[in-house]
Amino acid sequence: MSKTAATPVKLTHIQCGDCPIRHRAVCARCDDDELASLEETKYYRSFEAGQTIVWSGDRMDFVGSVVTGIATLTQTMEDGRRQMVGLLLPSDFVGRPGRDTAAYDVVATTDLVMCCFRKKPFEEMMVSTPHVGQRLLEMTLDELDAAREWMLLLGRKTAREKIASLIAIIARRDASLKMADSGGSVVVDLPLTREAMSEYLGLTLETVSRQISALRKDGIIVIEGKRHITIPDFERLLEEAGDDSDGGFLV
Amino acid sequence: MSKTAATPVKLTHIQCGDCPIRHRAVCARCDDDELASLEETKYYRSFEAGQTIVWSGDRMDFVGSVVTGIATLTQTMEDGRRQMVGLLLPSDFVGRPGRDTAAYDVVATTDLVMCCFRKKPFEEMMVSTPHVGQRLLEMTLDELDAAREWMLLLGRKTAREKIASLIAIIARRDASLKMADSGGSVVVDLPLTREAMSEYLGLTLETVSRQISALRKDGIIVIEGKRHITIPDFERLLEEAGDDSDGGFLV
DNA sequence: CGGTCACTTGACTTACCTCAATGTTTGTGG
DNA sequence: CCACAAACATTGAGGTAAGTCAAGTGACCG
Numbered sequence: 035m036s037k038t039a040a041t042p043v044k045l046t047h048i049q050c051g052d053c054p055i056r057h058r059a060v061c062a063r064c065d066d067d068e069l070a071s072l073e074e075t076k077y078y079r080s081f082e083a084g085q086t087i088v089w090s091g092d093r094m095d096f097v098g099s100v101v102t103g104i105a106t107l108t109q110t111m112e113d114g115r116r117q118m119v120g121l122l123l124p125s126d127f128v129g130r131p132g133r134d135t136a137a138y139d140v141v142a143t144t145d146l147v148m149c150c151f152r153k154k155p156f157e158e159m160m161v162s163t164p165h166v167g168q169r170l171l172e173m174t175l176d177e178l179d180a181a182r183e184w185m186l187l188l189g190r191k192t193a194r195e196k197i198a199s200l201i202a203i204i205a206r207r208d209a210s211l212k213m214a215d216s217g218g219s220v221v222v223d224l225p226l227t228r229e230a231m232s233e234y235l236g237l238t239l240e241t242v243s244r245q246i247s248a249l250r251k252d253g254i255i256v257i258e259g260k261r262h263i264t265i266p267d268f269e270r271l272l273e274e275a276g277d278d279s280d281g282g283f284l285v
Numbered sequence: 286m287s288k289t290a291a292t293p294v295k296l297t298h299i300q301c302g303d304c305p306i307r308h309r310a311v312c313a314r315c316d317d318d319e320l321a322s323l324e325e326t327k328y329y330r331s332f333e334a335g336q337t338i339v340w341s342g343d344r345m346d347f348v349g350s351v352v353t354g355i356a357t358l359t360q361t362m363e364d365g366r367r368q369m370v371g372l373l374l375p376s377d378f379v380g381r382p383g384r385d386t387a388a389y390d391v392v393a394t395t396d397l398v399m400c401c402f403r404k405k406p407f408e409e410m411m412v413s414t415p416h417v418g419q420r421l422l423e424m425t426l427d428e429l430d431a432a433r434e435w436m437l438l439l440g441r442k443t444a445r446e447k448i449a450s451l452i453a454i455i456a457r458r459d460a461s462l463k464m465a466d467s468g469g470s471v472v473v474d475l476p477l478t479r480e481a482m483s484e485y486l487g488l489t490l491e492t493v494s495r496q497i498s499a500l501r502k503d504g505i506i507v508i509e510g511k512r513h514i515t516i517p518d519f520e521r522l523l524e525e526a527g528d529d530s531d532g533g534f535l536v
Numbered sequence: 537c538g539g540t541c542a543c544t545t546g547a548c549t550t551a552c553c554t555c556a557a558t559g560t561t562t563g564t565g566g
Numbered sequence: 567c568c569a570c571a572a573a574c575a576t577t578g579a580g581g582t583a584a585g586t587c588a589a590g591t592g593a594c595c596g
Contacts, residue, residue, distance in 0.1 A: 479542070479544095491545085494543060
């Protein structure tokens with residue numbers, strides 16, 4: 035998506051200095067020397083929309099960062115019930131140092147590019163370049179906070195509030211990437227199918243569909259096509275989400 | 286509250302070497318030199334059952350580890366709906382380096398002793414003694430896994446499965462502390478009121494009560510008093526919890 | 537002995553789920 | 567370029583798990 039070309043996306047040779055996630059990813063705190071050593075060991079992998087990156091329980095001998103695209107982490111029960119437990123946007127980290135099998139299914143929901151490291155070298159790097167470990171701790175703490183926010187949503191919010199919250203979360207997250215305006219109306223493209231949303235929210239896809247329709251009828255959101263949403267009044271959406279409406283635009 | 290007094294527990298002067306959470310807490314990886322420096326800055330605080338340790342949004346200028354007792358992290362919505370987002374047992378860490386207000390209510394559900402550090406010195410220690418940061422990362426990753434397990438529970442499990450899961454989780458966690466036998470029947474004392482359980486599970490307290498009664502009637506658990514539970518067949522409980530029954534006794 | 541707290545149980549309501557039909561968009565091959 | 571299928575989405579009708587409201591029990595404590 036970044037350089038030249040039609041669909042190709044030849045991301046194989048990005049310099050860390052030009053990387054779009056340079057200042058948010060696990061490498062954010064690295065200095066030039068440290069970057070140079072990352073540059074040597076990193077490699078890129080691409081996945082197509084819908085492709086499963088790893089299956090829960092499978093051996094996973096790499097870790098990495100999402101560079102472009104979106105992926106999900108999902109847990110499945112024996113009888114097939116599924117719950118999404120992570121939504122990975124550009125700069126988010128995949129994999130756990132010190133563990134060698136995946137705990138969740140990791141699925142690319144859009145075309146996806148990851149910047150990867152084999153696990154062993156990465157673990158050594160965590161020791162040798164403390165900035166990586168420090169940044170990873172920071173990111174993990176942020177993810178834990180997000181997970182706890184999500185627990186409130188799953189445990190206590192109504193279907194309508196869940197939908198409103200999801201739209202607000204996605205709007206906020208890609209505002210923080212694109213640094214969009216906060217005044218006036220906000221525009222979002224949902225990167226998820228109704229089914230994926232239902233797995234995120236602990237609902238059925240029918241309930242998701244109904245509640246989106248309801249929010250549309252009530253003028254909270256305006257929909258074009260299936261996935262393109264305009265939010266005329268973001269504060270109003272936040273009220274519907276049941277969140278403390280105070281907070282700044284970014285978390 | 287801490288020193289002298291009725292129920293005593295005089296924990297004011299524990300040596301790190303004698304500390305019951307020495308090998309599981311944030312200090313687990315520290316060598317003798319590092320411990321010595323912790324010894325200088327640490328201090329103990331005690332709280333009574335029911336006491337709120339910090340309120341969400343309040344300034345929090347310390348971090349610490351639970352030494353004995355149990356605490357909870359809870360989020361509250363404007364209209365009073367509450368969701369527990371963390372259950373803190375001995376060795377668990379409280380507080381977030383690099384943030385100065387609490388994100389959740391922290392409440393002692395039993396009498397509680399914490400080993401504390403003022404935030405500033407602790408943050409400096411994270412830089413100077415890498416073992417602390419490394420261990421904290423490891424613990425945070427574990428907590429994130431636990432949170433994701435919890436998300437599955439909140440989003441997809443039935444009330445009955447939620448109760449069975451909670452009992453299983455508590456049984457496992459204090460088995461891992463006490464290193465109890467795994468053969469035959471397991472005994473647990475629930476450290477939570479029905480209301481606290483309902484906040485954990487995203488249910489009402491009436492539903493919690495009904496489902497506990499149902500599990501009792503079906504012989505999955507045996508109850509003495511209100512909180513003392515015997516589990517005649519742990520595998521059977523795990524089936525009721527909807528978990529893959531395979532796994533070893535500890536996570 | 538009265539009051540509070542933690543819990544249980546019952547009767548009724550409702551938000552969300554399930555099952556089913558239908559609509560819309562997109563891509564594919566004749 | 568159209569026909570057809572496949573994937574995604576919407577909507578309706580009816581069922582059910584869990585919530586709400588309310589009454590009542592038992593233990594503990596001043």
